Amino acid sequence: xxxxxxILVSLLEQPGSGYELxxxxxxxxxxxxxxxxxxxxxxxxxxxxxxxxGSRAVAQQDRPDKKEYSVGPLxxxxxxxxxxxxIEPESVRHELAVKIRGAAFDDPAAxxxxxxRHRRAHADRLAHYLAGELRDFTxxxxxxxxDAGQELQHVVLRGGxxxxxxxxxxxxxxxxxxxxxxxxx
Amino acid sequence: xxxxxxILVSLLEQPGSGYELxxxxxxxxxxxxxxxxxxxxxxxxxxxxxxxxGSRAVAQQDRPDKKEYSVGPLxxxxxxxxxxxxIEPESVRHELAVKIRGAAFDDPAAxxxxxxRHRRAHADRLAHYLAGELRDFTxxxxxxxxDAGQELQHVVLRGGxxxxxxxxxxxxxxxxxxxxxxxxx
DNA sequence: GTGCACATGTAACCTGTTACATGATTGG
DNA sequence: CCAATCATGTAACAGGTTACATGTGCAC
Numbered sequence: 001x002x003x004x005x006x007i008l009v010s011l012l013e014q015p016g017s018g019y020e021l022x023x024x025x026x027x028x029x030x031x032x033x034x035x036x037x038x039x040x041x042x043x044x045x046x047x048x049x050x051x052x053x054g055s056r057a058v059a060q061q062d063r064p065d066k067k068e069y070s071v072g073p074l075x076x077x078x079x080x081x082x083x084x085x086x087i088e089p090e091s092v093r094h095e096l097a098v099k100i101r102g103a104a105f106d107d108p109a110a111x112x113x114x115x116x117r118h119r120r121a122h123a124d125r126l127a128h129y130l131a132g133e134l135r136d137f138t139x140x141x142x143x144x145x146x147d148a149g150q151e152l153q154h155v156v157l158r159g160g161x162x163x164x165x166x167x168x169x170x171x172x173x174x175x176x177x178x179x180x181x182x183x184x185x
Numbered sequence: 186x187x188x189x190x191x192i193l194v195s196l197l198e199q200p201g202s203g204y205e206l207x208x209x210x211x212x213x214x215x216x217x218x219x220x221x222x223x224x225x226x227x228x229x230x231x232x233x234x235x236x237x238x239g240s241r242a243v244a245q246q247d248r249p250d251k252k253e254y255s256v257g258p259l260x261x262x263x264x265x266x267x268x269x270x271x272i273e274p275e276s277v278r279h280e281l282a283v284k285i286r287g288a289a290f291d292d293p294a295a296x297x298x299x300x301x302r303h304r305r306a307h308a309d310r311l312a313h314y315l316a317g318e319l320r321d322f323t324x325x326x327x328x329x330x331x332d333a334g335q336e337l338q339h340v341v342l343r344g345g346x347x348x349x350x351x352x353x354x355x356x357x358x359x360x361x362x363x364x365x366x367x368x369x370x
Numbered sequence: 371g372t373g374c375a376c377a378t379g380t381a382a383c384c385t386g387t388t389a390c391a392t393g394a395t396t397g398g
Numbered sequence: 399c400c401a402a403t404c405a406t407g408t409a410a411c412a413g414g415t416t417a418c419a420t421g422t423g424c425a426c
Binding site for chain 1: 198217219275276278287299302340345
């Protein structure tokens with residue numbers, strides 16, 4: 001149940017409400033583990049009843065009140081135990097790859113537009129990551145030296161950057177291959 | 186429901202039984218879309234009752250009989266329709282990345298072994314992909330010229346190879362970073 | 371006769387997705 | 399007053415995981 005652990009990490013980095021967690025999952029940690037607010041509220045409720053996290057109501061001016069969650073000793077222990085357990089190396093789940101193989105039974109060239117759309121999405125994501133890296137880790141505004149948490153966030157972000165660059169190069173290869181095969185072959 | 190489409194592609198490439206599909210999902214197409222035999226049998230049943238695929242019993246010597254599935258006109262149409270629909274660019278789901286960020290709240294150096302285990306798994310997978318590439322696409326035994334289906338399988342495999350190479354380099358970066366942070370920092 | 375590869379399934383459970391629902395407060 | 403952002407949820411369903419269950423035929 002990695003969502004639980006992702007939430008523990010995020011709350012340890014910074015306590016917050018379900019809503020705030022949902023927004024963090026739209027950026028930051030969510031780049032590597034996506035979750036919607038429905039999932040998050042459901043799991044937060046369970047984690048609280050399991051005693052992993054605690055909550056307190058926070059009154060806010062200019063905004064609705066919120067319920068701020070933070071990690072308790074049980075939650076910290078659960079995270080620690082998980083960190084010391086081995087996990088299975090992930091298997092990728094790549095729908096576009098299925099489509100590309102499926103193109104053999106249709107018009108390969110017709111997939112070019114779709115692949116280009118994905119290419120743009122990945123180029124955008126790369127630009128976004130690079131901007132974040134400059135802002136938080138390598139730019140003049142970034143703290144120096146970085147603490148352990150920041151170093152680790154940075155190395156994960158470097159993974160995202162490497163992933164997007166690799167993907168862009170591969171999608172170019174895919175587009176060239178689809179074009180070469182064309183509709184009449 | 187991409188499993189359905191992955192099964193259609195696999196059955197178009199070669200008709201086969203649920204068991205055979207399950208083994209293909211352990212290699213080949215399964216590198217990009219994993220599925221267990223339980224899932225496959227369940228979905229095959231539904232696809233047959235929806236008329237997408239047909240089956241015939243095949244008696245075998247030396248082995249239990251099997252039920253061979255093949256794609257019907259409705260299935261081909263369903264695949265074609267799906268190929269022309271846009272899909273969302275995938276979001277990655279990377280449990281190890283969550284662990285790495287979590288290491289800030291534990292001993293970073295203790296994660297080194299786990300990351301090395303993942304590194305070995307990815308190195309094995311890369312070696313496996315490269316052997317497959319040589320066997321099926323670039324070696325002296327490979328057919329030349331390749332047909333469209335083979336070209337597309339090859340470009341997908343090149344994606345897998347690029348992914349594993351990128352991952353190995355990144356995991357080296359991760360290991361170096363974890364070591365640099367050490368237990369006492 | 372034991373283990374292995376082949377072959378097909380059921381059941382229970384957990385996770386994830388989609389749609390719906392409500393309400394506060396601010397700014398235009 | 400309307401849209402946007404903040405804030406929290408429920409319900410139904412689809413998809414994936416784990417455990418269990420059964421049976422054939424061959425090789426050692």
